[in-house]
Amino acid sequence: MTLSRRGFIKVGGAAMTLPLLGGTAFGQAEKLKIGFIYVGSINDNGYNYAHNQGRLYVEENLGDAVETVFVENVPEGPDCERVVRELAQQGCKLIFATSFGFGDSVIKVAPEFPDVAFEHATGYMKADNVGLYNARFYEGRAVCGVIAGHMSQTAKAGYIGSFPIPEVVMGINSFVLAARQVNPEFTITPVYISTWNDPAKEADAARAMIDQGIDIIAQHTDGPAALQVAADRGIVGGFGQGADMSAFAPDTQLTAIIDHWGPHYLASAKAVLEGTWAPGDTWEGLKEDVVQMGPYHSKVPADVVTAAEAMRTGQIDGSVHIFTGPINDHTGTERVAAGVTMTDAELLSMDWYVEGVIPPA
Known part of the structure; x- marks a missing residue:
């Protein structure tokens, strides 16, 4: 895989105080910082582009209540572990690892940050603060x-x-x-x-x-x-x-399979903000518009x-x-x-x- 220079891209506005609606460790009383990890470029016009559209969907719907960051072109392997850890250390309280091969890194890092909610796309390994999500x-x-x-x-x-x-x-x-x-x-x-x-x-x-x-x-x-x-x-x-x-x-394109991750990302972000997030395991498809x-x-x-x-x-x-x-x-x-x-x-x-x-x- 060809790697490009990798950096954090941040988008967000002024902080906004929200009431806590739940009593779990994931409740937020201030702006929620969310991290996304992509295996490829957001400009691949395919899978990673679709996940990034989901990130933007969260921003559009939650505005100043959230700040999102992302790291693109992260290879599946040891480098992912470093990126996951850095996102948590930088204050992300919700982290989405969007590729199958990121699973080992998430499972290794998650216990170090019990107050962070992690979600792994297309994976199979869960933990107390690691949930799974997939699309059919x-x-x-x-x-x-x-x-x-x-x-x-x-x-x-x-x-x-x-x-x-x-x-x-x-x-x-x-x-x-x-x-x-x-x-x-x-x-x-x-x-x-x-x-x-x-x-x-x-x-x-x-x-x-x-x-x-x-x-x-x-x-x-x-x-x-x-x-x-x-x-x-x-x-x-x-x-x-x-x-x-x-x-x-x-x-030449006869039709396309479009991944619509936005609703899932929005629901997870709201759950963290409200203090109701739990490590779920979702697999949604055409019916759910994912x-x-x-x-x-x-x-x-x-x-x-x-x-x-x-x-x-x-x-x-x-x-x-x-x-x-x-x-x-x-x-x-x-x-x-x-x-x-x-x-x-x-x-x-x-x-x-x-x-x-x-x-x-």
Whole structure:
């Protein structure tokens, strides 16, 4: 991962005294300082950009009651521990660590600052002052899969992934399950680039996929490089990840999965201000508006939009769950029986591919 100079960027106004509404250690009688840690740049036009929009959402809604700071381009590893500790030492009473690989650092530092509320995105380790939050990205990928199943001329998609962790595997599986409901011959080939954001690697992976006859590209990486390659090569299309990336590939993005973190960040900040914060464990999606779909491109046919909307609204009202059996794995072995829906615990530990996925060599 390419690192840039890292610094704290502070935004805030005059202090504002708020009444304490709770008696926990997290009650605040003065301006609340909130820290955010990003694995990439806020200008990646994807995942980190979306988290930063959530930070700005908090400022817009709470004004002078809060001061926010952020550190971008923090690699997953020992450097994160230093950053987490520095944010706490600088007076942050609420800290959001926004990448999976930050978990070990948060768990190590949190006991040193029992009066600080920590929240870790997409993680799994909790503590007395460490909560978890996540988004059901797989719901958006099911919508994208419906579009791909209808529009691909080769019935072949590629998926550029960061790491083969459950969150990413789940997204690959959701995409191809939805696509194969439309076209049972549909396949998807994942490629992992071992980073969340490396435009050169993303672009190279996209080129290699297109050379192999793939005409739809999806991704679980942070930037628009793959979409730009897709646009240059004139394939059917791809999907924005984390944010609307249509500005970078206006004729190629078919829709986008948009991460809308603002409501969660606002609720957590209010809870700390009111003294009611507790280490929760939330996993919200389309229904809660934490996952949103971007506009459908005009070249997506009306009947395909209708089908995509059926998938989107079905997941919202609970009538559709993409991980309901029968589901076979990529070897043809049944993993989920007919009529059975996988539990959240099973999804969050998913380490196998469904039928239609061509595993990486």
